[in-house]
Amino acid sequence: MIQVSRGTPALILAPMEGVTDAPMRALMAERGGFSFCVSEFFRISQDVPYARTIAQHVPELANRSRTPSGVPIQIQFLGGDAFKLAEAAVRAVSVGACAIDLNFGCPAPTVNRNDGGATLLKYPHRIREIVSAVRAALPATIPVSAKLRLGWEAVDDIHQNADMAAEGGASWITIHGRTKTQGYTPPAYWDPIGEVRGRLAIPVVANGEIWTLDDFRRCRDATGSEHFMLGRSALANPALVHQIARELGMISPAPASTDWYTLLERFAVLCEPYADNPQYTLCRMKQWLRMASNRHEISWVSSVRTQQTLEEFFTAVRAAISVSGPAPIQ
Numbered sequence: 001m002i003q004v005s006r007g008t009p010a011l012i013l014a015p016m017e018g019v020t021d022a023p024m025r026a027l028m029a030e031r032g033g034f035s036f037c038v039s040e041f042f043r044i045s046q047d048v049p050y051a052r053t054i055a056q057h058v059p060e061l062a063n064r065s066r067t068p069s070g071v072p073i074q075i076q077f078l079g080g081d082a083f084k085l086a087e088a089a090v091r092a093v094s095v096g097a098c099a100i101d102l103n104f105g106c107p108a109p110t111v112n113r114n115d116g117g118a119t120l121l122k123y124p125h126r127i128r129e130i131v132s133a134v135r136a137a138l139p140a141t142i143p144v145s146a147k148l149r150l151g152w153e154a155v156d157d158i159h160q161n162a163d164m165a166a167e168g169g170a171s172w173i174t175i176h177g178r179t180k181t182q183g184y185t186p187p188a189y190w191d192p193i194g195e196v197r198g199r200l201a202i203p204v205v206a207n208g209e210i211w212t213l214d215d216f217r218r219c220r221d222a223t224g225s226e227h228f229m230l231g232r233s234a235l236a237n238p239a240l241v242h243q244i245a246r247e248l249g250m251i252s253p254a255p256a257s258t259d260w261y262t263l264l265e266r267f268a269v270l271c272e273p274y275a276d277n278p279q280y281t282l283c284r285m286k287q288w289l290r291m292a293s294n295r296h297e298i299s300w301v302s303s304v305r306t307q308q309t310l311e312e313f314f315t316a317v318r319a320a321i322s323v324s325g326p327a328p329i330q
């Protein structure tokens, strides 16, 4: 159901903690273009969570690990204890997970201090140990992938870390083209991704700083990859995934809605499970507009930033749009 394989291009919605939650995954999925989505990370530290806790974290698991529109979801785990991660993966599969991703890239200091995320990039043999423990615990039909940064500090560390993930049995790896110390500062370095892709037998997904169709073409040229993961740009420019999908020869029907008002309204509907906490939906929409307006001119954003309720927010968006005209996405 989820597979990344040679000859079949894949476009993947990146995991983004606090951003690509279930409603956002549902929205991005129903608009088409993405092959599958990866969940925000689930951190495994002390006790291995109960299966029902895992199911709450990724509500799609109850729907055969699919969004309401049928796009598959891969659950991501983060941690440093191979045994606990393997047990968590087994429990996730028992409640419907169809593929597991392992996070070796998170740069958050609290995560890294607690032996998780990018910290593991300093210990290549532990990457192999974790991937192989999770792989061994699951049926062969469940893919296990690893998401890596280029290294902790040194770009070249990607080679050993990627080799270890492959040796551990990863079905594919995703490489975010930056080290942990580079954080999110542009540029992303795509060439090392291409070097790894050229050497390894398993598929390599390229990730980082693909904001435009032109970026995508340059990333494809640099990496030689046919698999790509989009994070911030998927939200900043919801039309981009379709442009890239077309370029990759994937079938990508034109989405029904192409303006911000319709998108926001639909997102609010998909946030229905959070209806008892309307501030959640409001914060998420403001966050989304902030991300989009950081990259693209959206003239009316400042006029909706201060609204305190969903009603006020939508009234302000409508008013702003009636003055400035329709608000097409980029």
Ligand SMILES: Cc1cc2nc3c(=O)[nH]c(=O)nc-3n(C[C@H](O)[C@H](O)[C@H](O)COP(=O)(O)O)c2cc1C
Pocket: 014, 015, 016, 017, 018, 019, 039, 040, 041, 076, 103, 105, 106, 147, 176, 207, 208, 209, 210, 229, 230, 231, 232, 233
């Ligand atoms: C707010 C935010 C949250 C993120 N959370 C995760 C996460 O939970 N798991 C993960 O593997 N990567 C996470 N990432 C990294 C992204 O998946 C991606 O690798 C990174 O943003 C680079 O891709 P982009 O330039 O397309 O955004 C996060 C990034 C951002 C900006």
